[in-house]
Amino acid sequence: MxxxxxxxxxxxxxxxxxxxxxxxxxxxxxxxxxxxxxxxxxxxxxxxxxxxxxxxxxxxxRPGFDLPPLMFSIEETEAIVLALALLQRTGDSALRKAAETVSDKIAGAMPAPLRQVLSTDAIYAWGSVMPEPDGIDLAMVRAAIRDEQKLHITYTDEQNRATERTVRPIALIYYSAHSVMVAWCELRHGLRNFRADRVTRGTATGEHFTGEGDGLRKLWVDGWEINKNKFMQ
The missing domain is CATH 1.10.10.10 (Winged helix-like DNA-binding domain superfamily/Winged helix DNA-binding domain)
Known part of the structure; x- marks a missing residue:
């Protein structure tokens, strides 16, 4: 050891x-x-x-001494280092900034000789960095998911057709090349995936869908199982 x-x-x-x-x-x-x-x-x-x-x-x-809660094992710390490095590859500037402050807080909670685990260059997350979308703020999307607030977006599909939509965002997926917002689309009356780089404009409406988020996410997850079973038949 x-x-x-x-x-x-x-x-x-x-x-x-x-x-x-x-x-x-x-x-x-x-x-x-x-x-x-x-x-x-x-x-x-x-x-x-x-x-x-x-x-x-x-x-x-010594009695009364309270160690900070961030006393992770070496492997736990390395897992955090890698996770924070992966966040640096997303197109979400707010999450990238948060990753830096998390790293600083963890380092500050550790005794100085153990702090080197966080600063080591032995663990990398390699690959291209996802570009930040121009038309919508991903931090706003994450806030809308937490607050169950509707968004109004202008969306351009694969055929370059633009539509105006009001959506109820329930999840945000970060892929290596782009991010995808999962939402209930009031125009299509169903769950849809919206690539963030195809949203040319996105704003919060001020309207909420309070209490519906968990049910919509369950509907989304249940859809995975339905589709999986289709492929297995």
Whole structure:
């Protein structure tokens, strides 16, 4: 086990302990030598993690000390690093900015020596970056989904035909090349997928469809099963 991983695990063990835990007990759980644990305890104390105790009597976290909730394992942290990197490839500038602040908050909640996990260049999300749509703000779409607010859009289909529509957005799908808004279309009286890059204009109407979102999403998901069964027959 790498040292950074051990430091995470030692903190978690001491957080959950109801009595002093000896270096030998910690070493047994982490499959290392007690000598390694002694060195790790010293390193954590140098990071100002308030661990008290000593050899023979065990170690505890100082009473009243509350570690930040963002103490992830190494693999959990790497998963977050990759997820944030993938967000940088979307055409949603608000989400990209949010990804940067999330990374800063996580880094700020970690002891300095462990912060290097977030800044490492060992994990990448490769590929082209999705262009941001010109006609509609994806942050507005996400807000409309949360608030169950109708949108008015001007949409151009594959045949270059433009239509004016009032829609009830229920989901937003991010593909590698473009994003798609799933919505109930009042013009077509059914669920439709709208590519964001084909929306030439989108505005919030101020009208709401309060309480309908979950039912429409269930209808959408049920449609997956119906179509899947058709293909399997």
């Amino acid at each position: 790498r040292k950074a991983s051990r430091l995470f695990e030692i903190i978690q063990i001491l957080r959950l302990a109801t009595r002093p835990v000896t270096a030998a007990q910690i070493a047994g759980r982490l499959e290392v030598t007690p000598r390694s644990i002694y060195r790790d305890i010293v390193a954590l104390q140098a990071m100002r993690v308030p661990i008290e105790g000593g050899r023979g009597i065990g170690y505890i976290l």
